[in-house]
Amino acid sequence: MSRETILERVRTALGRNAGQAPAAPPEARIRIPETGVEERIGQFRRALEALAGKFHVAASKQEARALVAGLLEGRTAVASNSPYLAECGIMGLEGVRSGFTGEAELREACSTAGAGITSADYGLADTGTLVMLSSAREARMISLLPPMHVALIPREIILTGLDELFTILPNPAELTSSMVLITGPSRTADIEQILVRGVHGPGEIHVIVV
Amino acid sequence: MVKRVTLFVTCLVDQLFPRIGLSMADVLEGLGYELDFPEAQTCCGQPAFNGGHWEEARQVARHFLDVFRDSECVVCPSGSCASMVTHHFEELFAGDPGRLAEVRALKPRVWEFSQFLLDVAGVEDVGARLDRVVTFHDSCHGLRELRIKDGPRRLLAKVRGLELREMDIPEECCGFGGTFSVKFPEVSGGMARTKIDSILRTGASVVVGLDSSCLMQIEGALRRGGSEVRAMHLAEVLGSR
Amino acid sequence: MTAPDKILTTLANPPLQKAVYTATGRLMDHRRVVVTPEVLPDFQELRTAANAIKRHTLENLDYYLEQLEANVTRRGGKVVWCKDGAEVAGFLTRLAKEKNARLVVKSKSMTTEEIDLNDKLEQAGIETVETDLGEFIIQLLRQKPYHIVAPALHLTRFEVADVFTQRLGVERETVIEKQAMIARRVLREKFLAADIGISGANFLVAGDGAVVLCTNEGNARLTTTAPRIHVAVAGIEKLVPRAADLAVFLKLLGRSATGQPLTVYTSFLSGPRREGEIDGPQEFYLVLLDKGRTQVLANPEKRQTLFCIRCGSCLNHCPVYRKIGGHNYPWVYSGPLGAVISPLYQGMMHDPWLPFASSLCGACADVCPVKIELPKLLLEHRDEIVRTKAAQGRGRLEKLGFRLWAWLMRHPKLYELAGTAGSVIASGDGVWMTRLPGLMNAGPGKAWTSQRDMPALAARSFRQLWRERRSRS
Numbered sequence: 072m073s074r075e076t077i078l079e080r081v082r083t084a085l086g087r088n089a090g091q092a093p094a095a096p097p098e099a100r101i102r103i104p105e106t107g108v109e110e111r112i113g114q115f116r117r118a119l120e121a122l123a124g125k126f127h128v129a130a131s132k133q134e135a136r137a138l139v140a141g142l143l144e145g146r147t148a149v150a151s152n153s154p155y156l157a158e159c160g161i162m163g164l165e166g167v168r169s170g171f172t173g174e175a176e177l178r179e180a181c182s183t184a185g186a187g188i189t190s191a192d193y194g195l196a197d198t199g200t201l202v203m204l205s206s207a208r209e210a211r212m213i214s215l216l217p218p219m220h221v222a223l224i225p226r227e228i229i230l231t232g233l234d235e236l237f238t239i240l241p242n243p244a245e246l247t248s249s250m251v252l253i254t255g256p257s258r259t260a261d262i263e264q265i266l267v268r269g270v271h272g273p274g275e276i277h278v279i280v281v
Numbered sequence: 282m283v284k285r286v287t288l289f290v291t292c293l294v295d296q297l298f299p300r301i302g303l304s305m306a307d308v309l310e311g312l313g314y315e316l317d318f319p320e321a322q323t324c325c326g327q328p329a330f331n332g333g334h335w336e337e338a339r340q341v342a343r344h345f346l347d348v349f350r351d352s353e354c355v356v357c358p359s360g361s362c363a364s365m366v367t368h369h370f371e372e373l374f375a376g377d378p379g380r381l382a383e384v385r386a387l388k389p390r391v392w393e394f395s396q397f398l399l400d401v402a403g404v405e406d407v408g409a410r411l412d413r414v415v416t417f418h419d420s421c422h423g424l425r426e427l428r429i430k431d432g433p434r435r436l437l438a439k440v441r442g443l444e445l446r447e448m449d450i451p452e453e454c455c456g457f458g459g460t461f462s463v464k465f466p467e468v469s470g471g472m473a474r475t476k477i478d479s480i481l482r483t484g485a486s487v488v489v490g491l492d493s494s495c496l497m498q499i500e501g502a503l504r505r506g507g508s509e510v511r512a513m514h515l516a517e518v519l520g521s522r
Numbered sequence: 523m524t525a526p527d528k529i530l531t532t533l534a535n536p537p538l539q540k541a542v543y544t545a546t547g548r549l550m551d552h553r554r555v556v557v558t559p560e561v562l563p564d565f566q567e568l569r570t571a572a573n574a575i576k577r578h579t580l581e582n583l584d585y586y587l588e589q590l591e592a593n594v595t596r597r598g599g600k601v602v603w604c605k606d607g608a609e610v611a612g613f614l615t616r617l618a619k620e621k622n623a624r625l626v627v628k629s630k631s632m633t634t635e636e637i638d639l640n641d642k643l644e645q646a647g648i649e650t651v652e653t654d655l656g657e658f659i660i661q662l663l664r665q666k667p668y669h670i671v672a673p674a675l676h677l678t679r680f681e682v683a684d685v686f687t688q689r690l691g692v693e694r695e696t697v698i699e700k701q702a703m704i705a706r707r708v709l710r711e712k713f714l715a716a717d718i719g720i721s722g723a724n725f726l727v728a729g730d731g732a733v734v735l736c737t738n739e740g741n742a743r744l745t746t747t748a749p750r751i752h753v754a755v756a757g758i759e760k761l762v763p764r765a766a767d768l769a770v771f772l773k774l775l776g777r778s779a780t781g782q783p784l785t786v787y788t789s790f791l792s793g794p795r796r797e798g799e800i801d802g803p804q805e806f807y808l809v810l811l812d813k814g815r816t817q818v819l820a821n822p823e824k825r826q827t828l829f830c831i832r833c834g835s836c837l838n839h840c841p842v843y844r845k846i847g848g849h850n851y852p853w854v855y856s857g858p859l860g861a862v863i864s865p866l867y868q869g870m871m872h873d874p875w876l877p878f879a880s881s882l883c884g885a886c887a888d889v890c891p892v893k894i895e896l897p898k899l900l901l902e903h904r905d906e907i908v909r910t911k912a913a914q915g916r917g918r919l920e921k922l923g924f925r926l927w928a929w930l931m932r933h934p935k936l937y938e939l940a941g942t943a944g945s946v947i948a949s950g951d952g953v954w955m956t957r958l959p960g961l962m963n964a965g966p967g968k969a970w971t972s973q974r975d976m977p978a979l980a981a982r983s984f985r986q987l988w989r990e991r992r993s994r995s
Contacts, residue, residue: 076603077603077812081583085582087584092585093582096579099764099769174800174801206799210799233768233772238766241765243732243765244727244732244792251790252790253786254785259702260672261656262674267698271653271706271709271713272786290984294984297980299986306988323931329924329928330901331882332904333878333907334921341932344931421884421885425885454883458882459881459882461878463965464875465878469881475845500975500977501970501974
């Protein structure tokens with residue numbers, strides 16, 4: 072069996088025995104800066120806008136709802152099942168469909184929708200990143216298929232960066248089959264190094280911090 | 282306090298560019314150093330080492346060790362030769378504990394010329410004068426193995442009448458690379474032409490470097506391209522009055 | 523031992539030269555900006571940490587492979603161990619048959635390029651579509667990738683327009699943004715219709731049984747979300763122990779490759795969809811590939827080549843790559859990476875010229891995020907090739923030349939004599955070399971003067987002048 076052959080080759084190459092404990096790994100290198108919420112929001116904004124992502128602040132959930140309505144501008148949208156979106160009253164907006172539990176219907180809706188609306192699990196301030204864990208509340212395709220992605224997040228979930236994320240989530244696999252870090256709109260520079268946005272994923276991304 | 286300096290001029294300087302060695306000697310004597318030049322010196326072995334002929338490189342390297350073993354301080358007008366001794370001799374003699382110990386003992390006493398001036402002699406101004414617009418080429422071994430970058434520029438800044446203009450690609454390889462230059466001449470030539478295009482864009486009349494192998498490649502390409510720009514070794518610039 | 527003539531064709535193509543030099547220059551510039559001490563103060567520390575993590579992982583690889591497998595299995599996935607490309611193709615064709623799969627979408631994977639996977643699948647009647655824009659284009663052209671991160675670096679928009687018209691039947695379009703939208707439209711259909719999505723893996727996290735993908739377009743996300751089956755193909759060297767180790771590697775990969783602090787999408791995928799998740803694959807397979815890696819692992823000096831995270835930075839900084847481009851390297855990996863690992867996987871004497879096609883400038887080692895000692899490895903290859911040739915009775919003339927040279931260098935008086943003789947033959951100008959008789963006008967002399975002028979041999983050597991100087995004072 073190839074499995075045994077390969078493992079045997081590895082052990083022979085290293086002079087190790089089956090079942091032998093590993094040497095102690097280098098300590099995980101984690102450095103979390105001390106940054107206040109306001110500063111983190113500012114960093115997040117600068118990083119996101121540098122990538123042509125759009126950043127909005129809402130003073131309240133009602134304001135967030137109004138912002139989303141303004142962004143949609145008559146587009147149809149699919150909203151995730153996130154309780155936070157429900158709290159913000161997004162599901163009731165004109166043109167917004169949500170409550171999908173079946174893959175086929177969700178796929179159909181996302182393929183034709185003009186926008187996908189989600190919340191997120193965390194934000195990363197230093198890179199303007201959204202961290203999204205796939206679940207019954209947040210399907211993968213909503214932030215992927217439509218050409219515009221709108222994310223509403225409460226300000227408290229913005230972390231300083233990767234180091235803090237992996238401190239809070241040392242084993243993402245325990246929670247989800249898919250954790251995605253989204254940093255700005257989809258892009259490519261594959262032809263003549265010319266930057267094009269929205270090749271496969273959304274070309275427009277809006278983050279509303281409440 | 283170093284008073285006596287042993288010159289390792291390198292085979293290229295010895296046979297092709299002796300004025301570089303003489304300029305270096307002038308500058309060092311001007312700073313009050315006594316100089317000696319062991320006549321038994323020839324080469325550091327780098328051409329053979331780079332060519333994969335390590336046995337031959339070892340033979341030449343052993344000779345080098347024998348010649349310079351007792352020198353208090355060896356100064357060399359070449360980043361690549363100095364780093365051959367200080368960085369690569371250990372690889373060559375990894376399997377020879379006796380010679381390895383010799384290398385390790387000699388290593389701290391071998392200096393590339395500009396580093397010697399700044400770090401041992403502690404001088405930046407050697408009283409030089411050169412009324413020219415020059416640009417500086419960062420030779421690869423000096424830059425990446427000996428970490429030489431600011432040093433020569435500080436020395437050039439003190440040369441009266443000299444204006445230094447940086448080319449846009451000072452750190453890009455000139456394309457010499459030892460036997461590479463004759464094994465892959467078209468690629469080497471292409472790299473040289475990219476380099477001289479950058480040099481010519483500065484409007485400088487002189488390109489300065491601290492490795493005569495690079496200067497030979499660069500000047501060869503400049504002449505072939507019909508340019509009047511000269512290549513000068515740092516030692517020649519510092520020895521100018 | 524000369525390089526293929528193909529190199530001369532590339533050098534004689536000014537537009538291509540310009541494209542390669544400019545594109546790589548841009549990538550270097552983007553990188554430089556995001557690794558300065560002001561922007562990333564612990565850049566050098568991160569490189570050291572990355573090197574240490576990879577070294578540890580590879581020195582205990584059997585343990586981490588088993589841990590990876592246990593975690594993948596725990597999460598509902600299946601690990602498939604493959605000794606070589608044939609086993610990978612065999613597994614995939616059997617899987618496709620079993621699942622009635624006819625259409626495969628792929629996100630970019632150099633590992634699958636290594637094993638010519640697309641060709642093998644096509645031969646088995648399975649339509650295989652590359653979805654990364656650059657890979658999509660070169661697949662249409664039936665070419666190898668030009669650069670490990672930017673596969674279509676060498677092409678112009680006009681060449682893209684040509685192939686889109688020829689192979690996709692669309693109206694000719696030369697505006698790049700519109701070309702991208704054509705690809706988006708064509709590929710979207712494929713994503714949503716595909717039965718299997720094949721990805722590579724930038725990293726494999728042993729502690730989670732996870733595949734990490736770092737991409738920009740969204741095609742990898744679609745490849746690993748839309749089809750009901752996801753297969754990730756990865757070399758066994760891709761492992762890191764913990765998710766937390768990504769805090770080091772993710773800071774290095776994007777910056778080194780394209781100057782991005784993070785790529786647009788970083789996916790951390792562990793198995794098929796969980797209970798309650800609405801979308802995502804229903805089946806997940808992780809194919810672990812050996813194909814020579816265990817052999818490299820067994821050599822403690824060469825083992826460091828397995829640390830590579832495929833950022834492409836060494837390519838961008840290599841003055842030789844920037845002149846000859848990716849298609850002049852014999853294998854799928856080009857640049858300094860290719861020059862170092864091709865001999866290890868294909869055999870040292872397969873392309874013996876390759877390790878010599880470098881000026882040893884060291885720019886690659888300076889930028890390698892995991893601190894692989896690339897120039898040192900090239901030198902070691904050269905030593906091995908020279909010894910192998912000697913044992914085979916080849917390269918006699920060159921060996922003789924160096925033997926003679928070394929002998930002269932050990933005999934200072936004879937060395938001086940040779941120098942004097944040389945300066946008598948050579949006159950004051952630089953053209954003397956071409957006047958040498960026959961054999962001496964060939965080889966190195968001719969090679970040198972084909973590109974540049976020769977310096978004159980000095981009339982008197984330094985040692986002669988020194989003696990005079992000493993006797994005067």
